Amino acid sequence: MNYHYRAYEHTDMLKVRQFLSEAYGRFKRPNSWLIARWEFEIFFFQLRAGTLQDWERNIGLWEDETGRLAAVASKDGDFYFQLDSENPPDSLTGEMFDYIEGKSAREPAEYCKLAIPNFMGNLERQALSRGYELLPDESDSAVSIMLDREFPVSLPEGFRLCSGEEVSNHAKALGHIMAFNYPGTKEAERMLQFYGGIREAPGYSPELDLALLNAQGEVVSFCNAFVDEANRIGMLEPVGTHPDYRKCGLGKAVIYEALKRLRSKGMVKAYTGPYQPFYERIGFTIEVELGVWRKKING
Structure with missing residues (x-):
């Protein structure tokens, strides 16, 4: 050939x-x-x-x-x-x-x-x-989890789950900036200006674009999921949690909600990456390095 x-x-x-x-x-x-x-x-x-x-x-x-x-x-x-x-x-x-x-x-x-x-x-x-x-x-690396079980979601008091256009692009951009620790940079200025293009992606689904908000309405944890229907897999991208809100169950909660919704759509496996100990703690395993x-x- x-x-x-x-x-x-x-x-x-x-x-x-x-x-x-x-x-x-x-x-x-x-x-x-x-x-x-x-x-x-x-x-x-x-x-x-x-x-x-x-x-x-x-x-x-x-x-x-x-x-x-x-x-x-x-x-x-x-x-x-x-x-x-x-x-x-x-x-x-x-x-x-x-x-x-x-x-x-x-x-x-x-x-x-x-x-x-x-x-x-x-x-x-x-x-x-x-x-x-x-x-x-x-x-x-890529890590994966089978969607052959229930994924119980437990939200701490004072936080609420939102999806799609319930959250503004500005709030989501701030959430991304804080989760990945680049406030005050030129990159942050550009993210605030241009965030929102992911809504135009072919695989974007508003109901899989999830965010957890605190009492002040700030995005403190988020998880967006894409779907490959032909292969019955979901993919989490991006995923992040504000450093001040880690280790209190928010990351697990928003990811498990995404996994629940993927499972309800008939997906059998979900991927994200690269490997982090946190992903392993909530059930993901390394599939490819x-x-x-x-x-x-x-x-």
């Missing part, structure tokens, strides 16, 4: 989304990204902020002779290969390595970095042969 590269275009968004869903259907586990991460990257901030075109420049597509999508290279900090086979041909992945190394060489970055699933030994061996090294202190590999490109 011969494959040819072409640059990603904005109109390819749904084609890549479908490819990721079909790849999961073949693997029955995440290969790299699920559709939630794809939609989140596009719609959460970049579309409204006007930075989407810059992000899209780091996406490469490879198609077969029929035009069927066979592979995608994309970037979220590190590069990721989206593949539909555990043993793709070296000729294909070799072109993908050439692509990401070429992109990295044109940037001020010193290294080209790629996250590789630990079950893709051939890809790891190819990385080694090209001069990559595995970083011992960097990784990515990705090692981060790097190669010196510049300098």
Whole structure:
């Protein structure tokens, strides 16, 4: 089979989304990204902020002779290969390595970095042969939980659960800023200005966009869930809790409410990530780990 590269275009968004869903259907586990991460990257901030075109420049597509999508290279900090086979041909992945190394060489970055699933030994061996090294202190992962049981939700007094448009974009943006600890930054200013694009994502459901508010109406914990109906899986993205409100049951409560709603929609499993001890404590287990590999490109 011969494959040819072409640059990603904005109109390819749904084609890549479908490819990721079909790849999961073949693997029955995440290969790299699920559709939630794809939609989140596009719609959460970049579309409204006007930075989407810059992000899209780091996406490469490879198609077969029929035009069927066979592979995608994309970037979220590190590069990721989206593949539909555990043993793709070296000729294909070799072109993908050439692509990401070429992109990295044109940037001020010193290294080209790629996250590789630990079950893709051939890809790891190819990385080694090209001069990559595995970083011992960097990784990515996906954790999952089966939705074959009840998920009791217990809210502490003084907090209320809201969904969808019951909460303003401004309040949600503040909740995100505090949960991920970047108040007072330029990034925070831009988040307050541009938050809300996630509502435009194909997989967005208002009833799965959950937030817990305190008595002052501030978002102190949140969890949005996407659905891949073809594979009957849910994906939690984003998830966060204000540092001052952690370890009091709010994160567990909002996640369990999301899991309840996913289960009611017929989903059988839910994913999030990367791994955190908190996720393990509430029932998630690691399903896929990705090692981060790097190669010196510049300098």
